[in-house]
Amino acid sequence: MNSKLFRGSLDTIVLKLLRDKGKMYGYQIAKEVKHISEGRFHITEGSLYPALHKLERKGYLDTEFERVDNRTRKYYRLSPKGKTAVKEEIKEMKSFLTGLSLIVNPEK
Amino acid sequence: MNSKLFRGSLDTIVLKLLRDKGKMYGYQIAKEVKHISEGRFHITEGSLYPALHKLERKGYLDTEFERVDNRTRKYYRLSPKGKTAVKEEIKEMKSFLTGLSLIVNPEK
DNA sequence: ACTATATACCTAAGATTATTATGTATATTA
DNA sequence: TAATATACATAATAATCTTAGGTATATAGT
DSSP: OOOGGGTTTHHHHHHHHHHHHSEEEHHHHHHHHHHHTTTOOOOOHHHHHHHHHHHHHTTSEEEEEEEETTEEEEEEEEOHHHHHHHHHHHHHHHHHHHHHHHHHSOOO | OOOGGGTTTHHHHHHHHHHHHSEEEHHHHHHHHHHHTTTOOOOOHHHHHHHHHHHHHTTSEEEEEEEETTEEEEEEEEOHHHHHHHHHHHHHHHHHHHHHHHHHSOOO
């Protein structure tokens, strides 16, 4: 990623996107994150693919391969375990956002 | 810290607090972060002190020792270099917060 | 007197995770 | 034909946090 601040948020972002979109492949996730964040976040392949593999190993993601235009896509979707986990992760991220806001934008 | 999300934000938080408060010592920083974040963030000593030493080494912080109640406090304050850096870091953090919000709380 | 908690600093081993660079392969556009 | 986009992947390195431990004083409770 572009910013050191990003460290630690990647998993949650991936899980959240997959919850919203149903299924996605890696390359698509990177593009989508850049788009949704309005150009702020640029996920590099070197962080994305290992993160996806880790989430798959942990049993949070199920996968299926699909061939489109002679290129292989590896689609990811949330497993039941991943669906449970994503709820907690999003809750944590919202709390994290609130905490950071309190520090960066202290009221008055 | 309590949450993996915190990874990467510690430096910026420390610099921001020092900009607001003028000078602070380590223990005080940990308490203050917990207080301002309304209990969300618990900085552990094992992450805080190395981070302070790193920022000092980088020339962002100046230090002075003070003895209070027979205990030594090491006070930190922003150096001129640190004052320059903190502006950029806060700008980055606000952009980061905006980006994360767009992902976690997509409009409609 | 003893114990726990709070204050106040510190370091070290290990784990986690991002960065940077590299590799393979196909399709499209200039 | 060369560059860019699509699409996957891994490996060495660096950065940074976690966990655990260490030292020391003051205070409050039993």
